[in-house]
Amino acid sequence: xxxxxxxxxxxxxxxxxxxxxxxxxxxxxxxxxxxxxxxxxxxxxxxxxxxxxxxxxxxxxxxxxxxxxxxxxxxxxxxxxxxxxxxxxxxxxxxxxxxxxxxxxxxxxxxxxxxxxxxxxxxxxxxxxxxxxxxxxxxxxxxxxxxxxxxxxxxxxxxxxxxxxxxxxxxxxxxxxxxx
Numbered sequence: 001x002x003x004x005x006x007x008x009x010x011x012x013x014x015x016x017x018x019x020x021x022x023x024x025x026x027x028x029x030x031x032x033x034x035x036x037x038x039x040x041x042x043x044x045x046x047x048x049x050x051x052x053x054x055x056x057x058x059x060x061x062x063x064x065x066x067x068x069x070x071x072x073x074x075x076x077x078x079x080x081x082x083x084x085x086x087x088x089x090x091x092x093x094x095x096x097x098x099x100x101x102x103x104x105x106x107x108x109x110x111x112x113x114x115x116x117x118x119x120x121x122x123x124x125x126x127x128x129x130x131x132x133x134x135x136x137x138x139x140x141x142x143x144x145x146x147x148x149x150x151x152x153x154x155x156x157x158x159x160x161x162x163x164x165x166x167x168x169x170x171x172x173x174x175x176x177x178x179x180x
Contacts, residue, residue, distance in 0.1 A: 003118040005140040006161040007131040011039045013160040014137035020155045032093030035137040126178035127164045
């Protein structure tokens, strides 16, 4: 299944992307959000507001007889975990489940391994891990139907999305070298 990932400097921008994906009825279990506990722009109040909005939207749609897929929203499932090399993370979705399994099972690779296993290139995954470590927020979507690829990319390719190749060059020019 193809995977699309984007990094955002602002947690609020990433949450906005998740909300847009959910509004398009993409299955919640295929969307993931990963951020450092102290990600830029992350507040408990913003998460509470997003969770309340998801719950209200679900209740309204259910009352009106609408079809609601995937529960009450990805953001209500945020959990805290520690990943070696990255630190404490808030995470939700399939990637969070994968990371939690790797931590419990003492699996190697952490965030990079989970992303590479999902089809993201190693070079790209290294940038995402470093970006999360530095306070960025990662949104990753597994796209079950390749016909939806363009739509998902359009929703994720906002002006606030970070180009991973440009970011890699910037990190390297400041002395960063990925651990291999």
